[in-house]
Amino acid sequence: MAFEGNRRKVSSHLSQNESLVFEKSSPGKKAYKMPPLDVPDVDPETLLGEAARSDLGLMPELSEIEIIRHFTRLSTWNYAIDLGMYPLGSCTMKYNPRVNEFVARMEGIAEAHPYQPESLSQGALAIIHLLKSCLLDITGMDTITLQPAAGAHGEFTGILLTRAYHQSKGNPRRKVIIPDSAHGTNPATAAICGYQVENLRSNSLGMVDVAQLEQIVTEDTAALMLTNPSTIGVFESEIHKIADILHAKGALLYMDGANMNALVGKTRPGDFGVDVMHLNLHKTFSTPHGGGGPGSGPVAAKKILEPFLPTPVVVEGPPDQDGRRMLRLDYDRPQSVGRVRMFYGNFGMFVRALAYIMANGPDGLRQTTEDAVLNANYIRKNLEDVYELPYRTPTLHEVVFSDRRQTQKGVKTGDIAKRLIDYGFHPYTTSFPLIVPGALMIEPTESESKEELDLFIDAMRQIAREAEENPELVLNAPHATRISRLDEVTAARKPVLRYTPAGEKV
């Protein structure tokens, strides 16, 4: 079906077809050249005996130009922040500054071996030390570990700290309370840390039902895992009461920091009663998502959890004769929960996050938060007459609509999302949070100009009209992409997870 809307942001253009590397391969082609071997050559069969390998299987053989074209062609099939607005709610798809990439690749940083002597790692340790102090002030917490590799890994670490804390008081407790609006990682994390998950239903405002919380918190509650602002973008105004209820029973308040982009420089979790939280450097602090990672999930905590942090911890040594303090790695931490990852964490992400903080400074970080919230509210204001707003509570950095009006014509959030692709935007997050049936979860971040926001609003309004007047157009979207909707059912029923030459079976 031809495009019917008025598409201002994009025009179609050709994109190159490209096979799999294995299909392009031809024996004898090379893209590498080894230097001459300057030590006596060896025969692997002689040295390794039965442990020697004879064949590498189906590995590709291509020249360099073909490899450049292969991956460049593939790249053109991706949408990216660099191309336009990427309003995935909860994901904070903000601009990834290029200076971050540049400094992360400096020789002493990129080639630092994790076991090189501490005396030769002072630059790297200083980066860790400074980033820690920045993140501590931003969160208002007392202590922090940068070891976790991603947000979910941070949750794991934070709940382990919680468990170790309770254990030190004689009883690890059995339950972790999780609101029904939470990210799926929260209950999954509680479960792998050996806790029972107790569900907490949100109230009519989409917020924590404080009365119900008061009823279910007992001396068997280890923690409440709370996202604040919540996944519908609402700040829990009664946060101090929530914290008090937990603390009265000796339980801890864990904060999922996925939405920290709404708070930086405006308020601090440490000040409003949070005991332990994780940050996502790949959300709030601009390190690139890279198609799904790497991330980094530092965990900040109050003093009471400090003894339990994963080893090692970067500490300042005693001053030398010039008064300078060497930084070193402290492994002597008898109460530690242990390691959650080898070495010290995703150091390359620390470098990028620190470069981002430096580029902003205190004024830039505050302005960033304000712009993120301004953008989300601008979208809310300009779409709330065409999309259902299930919770009218004021929101911060994101806005969640529902598809209730559009479903009357059979059009669901996933369809609207696919249609948005035709207008040149990445879809918002669909069908989450679970407390909003048919959710459209929109987080613009601070990185969008008024011009881009207006184009987005215009596209969303056109789609609402299309859903009304020509639902088929939306139901069959996208129309302008290389491929149309994929058969996900067959993909899951008969999984093909690797390439095999035609006709061959593994």
Place this chain on the structure above:
Amino acid sequence: MRYLPKSPGERIAMLKDIGAGSIDDLFSTIPEEYRLERDLVVPRQMAESEIVEYFRQASANCATGYTSFLGAGAYRHYRPVIIDSLVQRGEFLTSYTPYQAEITQGTLQAIFEFQTMICELTGMDIANASMYEGSTGAAESVTMAVRITDRTGVFVARTVHPEYREVMRTYAQHQGLEAQTLPFGDDGRLDLAALEGSVTDETACVLVQSPNFFGVIEDIPAIAEIVHRKGALLIVSIAEAISLGVVRPPVEADIVSLEAQSFGVALSYGGPYCGVIAAKEKYLRQMPGRLVGETVDTEGRRGFVLTLSTREQHIRREKATSNICTNQALVALMATIFLTVYGKQGIRELATHNLAKANYAARQISGVGGARLLFDGSPRFNEFVLETSESPDQLNAQLLKQKVIGGLPLSRWYPELGHASLWCTTELNTREQIDQAVSLLQHESEAALTRA
């Protein structure tokens, strides 16, 4: 602020449109007593040139211009230039997890190629889209084996990287698992008799590493035979992925957990790296992490999607196979490009160079001043353990003066090995560097004799 695309006038116009008097009106739901009224204590806003200068100095305050013989789970290999050219394309760098398949086919096809290459190299049927890194990948492999077998006994070879074992312990402790270590023999390999005496009908899995932490290649077929006899699963962890170019893949294993850092990923002081789990096809439903599968669109054209997500946290919540969400996609892309550049012949040639360098270095260094090669006679890849008469810390201090970083002292993990250190040579260590280390060690041992 240079990253923010708004003029003051636009901000005012937007606020007006919203109906807010000031920006603080939008934050009115935050109780007043919790509003931060001061500036954050972070460095002041810096110019790009200042940021670059800060990191230039930090970089200079790390070991540049040193010869290194460090390995032990993080390996220095040449990284072809096109890796960084390609991964810095914004379409890869600034894209999210490919949930919207129609506009992320680039990432999806690259991951499908990655999964295929990992299967080919490891000898497994299936591979996931990546894990955080090798140690957490190994730990998640263990919990995967526990789910498959519905047993709780776990044995870990002491020849597995000590930090991997620590991570495994952290993961296992609250899941009711009983993890025990298995000793190694005089040959630096897992003690097969101890293995045989330990594995029972309650054992879920045995985790070994090959090449192991000492650089020695384990006897995987023999280990598998013992493990499988009791219905337990064998997990093989591989920390030095380049070894797969010349070392027989662990085809007898049930699960392989690979650290792919050696495939074109910078050392970067320990991360980000790239773990990946590969396994026999029958264990597919218990695999953690993302999987990309091939399918067709409404017009029959080939395309790729994230699939089998009913295993994952965003669907299954507390019943998921793992809580993993973000993984290491961009790093997996680096590995995919690296493997495409070296290809079928290059990976083998590269691995052979590593083998030759380590063989030369081990022969030259052992014998110097009474230094002795431990576990000699066992097959090894690019690392070897050296026992010296002086403590490795003392020796290394002397080497450092000549800008040489010697082998990693092992006493912190293996006190019974005495003055032992773990040396690694890759294709990047020249003969000249190896010869220099030999002569420095020679010199130091003579000086020590004189001191005595």
